[in-house]
Amino acid sequence: MKYRRPPAAQRMVAAAVLAALTGSVLSGCATMSGGATGDAARSVSDAASAAQSAALAFEQHLGERTTDAATGVTLDDMLDEVQTAATSVAELEVSTADEREVRQTAAATIRECSDSIVAAREQVSDPGVTSDAGALLHRLEAAADAASELGDELEERQ
């Protein structure tokens, strides 16, 4: 088959590439909004989401609707998420007393999420560790709700 290169086809491809590149360049740069309070709000919301997910996994485990392996993996994953949120909050640069207080409150709330997920993880690994699994589930849900409320409050404040 004879080889040929139609200019129209080439122009179409070139125009598409150029359009994509131009769009990318024109987009400029943007940062996440809200300063330290905004960053804290996002981290706390991430922790709340992870704690809620951990609570759901633990509830399914207690109801014997899932396997130990799946519950363990979910709790480990959620612990990673919460720890990432904790690190983000710990690394926040604050310049005012208000922001310092926000950071402390966020860190404490996230820590409770983390502690309750660790307790649930221990319970799944060794059911003899905690006697009242129901109370543990309640603690997880309470930690998730507290983080969720704080996240919303900080979101409104920024």
Place this chain on the structure above:
Amino acid sequence: MKRLLGVALGILTAIGGFVDIGDLVTNAVVGSRFGLSLVWVVVVGVIGICLFAQMSGRVAAVSGRATFEIIRERLGPRAGLANLAASFLINLLTLTAEVGGVALALQLASSVEPTLWVPVAAFAVWLVIWRVKFSVMENVTGLLGLTLIVFAVAVFLLHPDWAELAGQAMAPSVPAGETGGAYWYYAVALFGAAMTPYEVFFFSSGAVEEKWTRKDISQSRLNVVIGFPLGGILSISIAACAAIVLMPRGIEVTTLSQVVQPVVEAGGKLALAFVLVGVVAATFGAALETTLSSGYTLAQFFGWSWGKFRRPAQAARFHIAMIVCLLIGLGILATGVDPILVTEYSVVFSAVALPLTYIPILIVANDKQYMGRDVNGRLTNAFGMIYLVIIVVAAVAAIPLMIVTGAGA
């Protein structure tokens, strides 16, 4: 009767093989954050992939050559190289995500760390490509992938508020707490996930592997037109499950373990078993396809001997290229990068590469020199032009949206 069974098998494997790690993750993320308000994007994406997959299948059936091979010849080495660079890099990223997805699914079943499963998954991919017949490989992974229907079953078992779900789907809006930027970012990501470039290259190269001729066009069209939309319904089911169970709890999906939580809520351990088999089959099948696509695109651009229908010794560079691609994917995953993050980026960059993949296919499918009387009809071209606009808009918007929204954060 044999032909009917062939059609049925083709449709079933098209459904089972439709979903990959990109669809699983993106639909679950979107469902957990936006409910069903982005379902329209899945519909647009499925129509698009049907349009271009049947186009590239027809090109292969009529010409007896893979689409990418013709693109290189028809548009010249420079345009071919642009097509290769974009498609190949996205393909490599997708391959990495799929192998990582297999490892994550096996971790859910076994508790064993995914870093230990990754080499096993990559070796299994290589072994299957090396030893197993193309049709067997396609049919087995496609049929096992059908177990993902458990997502659709779960939607019914969860007894959702159907009116609310319908409201989200029919009157799309940005939910409270989300931004318009994030909404459109995930619209582009969903579109990229539905129209991943490797799918068309694999489809057309597969047609050559299976020695399609003109008489196979109607059967392949049926597979695409029936199988892909039903596969799209699976995608929507994944989003619906997340919208029903995760969204009201304020859970945003960031891991594969969260994707399966709604199914467990609906059907317990039995449903979990089904979904794990489905996820492994879907990601493993897609890992096979992306690995093969890497070999196909490179071999077809450089003019190497290629194809599973040839003995490996007769297509040595094709097989070595695939091994190298698998090793690169393995290397990327060995750094400890989160496969879900790789997936999220791969679907967005897929959207960026869409014009470079689909414009050449449209051009080749209209070339009488290759297609003779089987060139695109007016209706196909009309849809093709509409999709060209959508594809360019998605490609142009993808990176700016990624920057502005902090990758949808």
